Amino acid sequence: MNMQRIRNFCIIAHIDHGKSTLADRLLQFTNTVSDREMQDQLLDNMDLERERGITIKSHAIQMKYNYKDEEYVLNLIDTPGHVDFSYEVSRSIAACEGALLIVDASQGIEAQTISNLYLAIGHDLEIIPVLNKIDLPGADPDVVADEVIDLIGCKREDIILASGKEGIGIEDILNAVVERIPAPKGDPEAPLQAMIFDSVFNSFRGVEVIFRIFNGTINKGDRIKFVNTGREYEADEIGILGINQIPQQTMSAGNVGYLISGIKVAKEVKVGDTITHVKNPCAAAIKGFENVKPMVFAGIYPVDTTEFEELRASMEKLQLNDASLVWEPETSAALGFGFRCGFLGMLHMEIIQERLEREFDMTVITTVPSVQFRAIMTNDEVKLINAPSDMPDPTRFKHIEEPFVKATIITAAEYVGPVIQLCMEKRGQIKNQIYLTSDRVELTFHMPLAEIVFDFFDKLKTISRGYASLDYELMGFQQSHMVRLDVMLNGEVVDALSAIVHRDKAYEWGKRLCEKLKELVPRQMFEIAIQAAIGTKIIARETVKALRKNVLAKCYGGDISRKRKLLEKQKKGKKRMRQVGNVEVPQEAFMAVLKLD
């Protein structure tokens, strides 16, 4: 394919502004899919994605479009929309020359769009603004167009009016893609330089690598090398991505496609890595490669302790197709054998948990998530702390360091006060405040990662009524006064409930956790003391009163089958209970920490 007739683009949109619907329309209009094949939201092909209405993994799809009697190849590259996956977004954007900026004409510009828009502008992408959902009675295209002009500085006539639902403006969008987005540049004769921007696990064919060629040409059967991992492979199959994969003999600069080369494990493939030839390699890797590191750690345990091996097998399978998931075995006195896992963020953690339950039928308990701290030991050794149990004795370290991020928040002027207040509550320090327009403010904070990963984004959205976008990058470690907070039930430490918290917040945390546990731990035949402690110092206490009656009492002398049923029910309930000392603790209690508000 002549490079002049290729266009690579992505779609940037705030959640629910109609990205998937519009993408489906583009596929239909270009006959990439027949109406019969058309399935709503074709691009989101994981069940989970569809239900959550979010695109978790990016994919690419090729369309052919006839424009002025010439056939063009349009590669639509899908981008995930959540900050947990921001690195993947940046790589997808780096694979494009242009982006459709979709704005709901009844909502106006919203915050989530903005950080991706800036990424796109940062990569010099041509932006095509599209006002979507103009069929809605509440649509106000004129006002929203003003906002768009304000934001990106385009001309009014550059803005396309569309409705994915009604199929309005689809042809205009496709024409604009051809007319306005530049053709890819690059030299097909140069040494091969292709960027991996995604990978898909296929249990039959192994890992499929999705790439964009910047320079050079790749042929089926070539000996290739991934520059950053240093691994070498044979290009067993290369091809383009239609609705199905279409194998090719050769592909060159400007193209987007997939590669299959017998890779069995997702971990071997790093998004952002460069593919080149073993012979005649390119001089340099494509810039921007990063090794993604887990940000959040938590224990995952089988609810039924006999299912440990099964859980291990499931985790191994999950890891085959999710390179960012890391784990190692761990034991807990309260929960038995399980795994300490590293995740990209809280959403990633929820997804893993849900996939374990759905795809592998495992019921699991997840313990208090934590970031990675570092202890600087008295002998200057650095010890990594991924779990409260890793926390060394206070006499053995000089101090603890915690990861800090530079957080950028963009919001409307009226929410600046509440946003600053929230950030201060989260131990943030404001570093900068810039008015982007008369109504849009960019705030920069330095803030502990631990405070951001939990519920920060939800809180931010609530106080700004959805009108705030958050982006953050790791700055490094800073000394912090962190302590390990333990929870005891009748004097017995429940290791799975321990957490590493800042000293200034420990009291509040302990108090709220004890209160919450009091609600969750059922009354038993004896009194239960719930205590929170730092070292030997008790900082909070609640009591669960003893229960007087026993459940069978009311069946005394009664119907035996009813009695059996009750016992049966109790036994089932027990499976979800954990024994800590002499106290039975329901599974929800281990998750209580996540819902302390």
Ligand SMILES: Nc1nc2c(ncn2[C@@H]2O[C@H](COP(=O)(O)OP(=O)(O)OP(=O)(O)O)[C@@H](O)[C@H]2O)c(=O)[nH]1
């Ligand atoms: N009236 C109207 N509704 C639309 C239009 N496009 C999409 N919708 C509706 O808006 C909602 C969101 O559409 P999606 O296409 O799922 O939006 P999205 O941006 O892909 O959403 P996420 O994948 O959750 O980010 C759905 O209920 C659609 O039916 C449109 O042009 N007009």
